[in-house]
Amino acid sequence: MMRLAILLLMATSVVAQQPAKKTDAETKTAEKKEVKVFEAIVLKVAGKAQSRIDRKAKWQPLKINQVLKPGVVIRTGRKSMVALRVGANATLLIDRQTRIAIPTIIQDGDTLKTRVSLKWGRTEVKVNKVGRVNDFAVSTPSATLAVRGTAFRIMWDAIHGHRAHGVPGNRLRAIEVEYLRKVEAALSSSDTTSERFPLPALDAWYETYIEPLKGAFTPAELEDERLRPIDVANPLDSTGLRAGNQQRGTKQANSPDRQ
């Protein structure tokens, strides 16, 4: 009788646990599929700084606490600076004489995905670890940087080309740079990498096909494969022009085990 009671108790507990397991799985799947579009908020403005949401819009002066949607383009003048909080995990400090666009700020499942396009000028970036996978990439006319929770400064101008500096606190291979001419570099601590020569043809290709200034996408649009914004860090793969993933560095930077 005692044995029967124990068996019954065990069976009940198994039956009771099963729906709970199913719910966890469902929650995880739902969380994976969920796409949230984030925004950026202006923390500080010094000097002359303006923004616009697309190429047809007029330039408007930036103000503190102003909320900026993905797709925003920002420009700063001489002796000017803008500080932004971008999405849930990044802070951007845009320095003088800079032109920069932020085409994507989303949370795709467990991944915080941010894309920044630096046309020229310089910016300092800090990507925090907030318990999600950081997929933060900055593209310049010469290179693309993939970053896992770290801080760095990136510059591009017509004299020195692309330059990226890490900060001393960075971990091993914290920043992975892929130059447009298919050379990869990994930065640890306060390492520096630079590329003097831009590739105007590839830059124009990026500008034409990636369309970083295209603007924000709603979650419904993101579900549609045809409207999915092209991955700036992985453009050839996302357009299907390149077979297989040859961008080893970018893939590693995105993997959760390297967080």
Add this chain to the structure above:
Amino acid sequence: MGFKGPGAGGWGLGALLLLAACARTQLAETEVAGAGKDELDFWDAVATVRAVSNHDALYALLLTYEIDPGADYAARVAMAKKRGWIREKDTLPEKETARTGWIAKAVCIESGIKGGVTMRVFGARERYAVNELNYRRWLPDLTPQQAMTGLQLIALLGEAEDDNTGAPTTNPEDLPK
């Protein structure tokens, strides 16, 4: 059957071609006029040009060093002569491509760059000024007669601004190890 040199017509044509090759390019328009009133519009417009005109370069220098840009081009040229950027006898045609030489000289004068021994002895001549800025890597190894692209001018003036305001250096080799 000896070699016959070119006749008078041939030498004339050669001289004409040589002169044409040495002449500087005239641009269709300057960006100062088309950029509107906003300073940032002007910089955006300059960034797109493959060779900056004298007027664009002059206006950009006056903006960077916060000198009154005056009402028109003549006033700006007069200011450039007054500050020693160009010689009194020099003419700067408005739409002609700007020479790196006088731009470098203006930057050296306004930023107080004294340069090496030669520049200290002979003053901020165009050639020495360009050499000095090449040495500082503010210029990408240009010569005094070369033209500059708009983005190169913006980068050069950005370096000058950093130097004037005491901003941290942007040269990777100069950063602390």
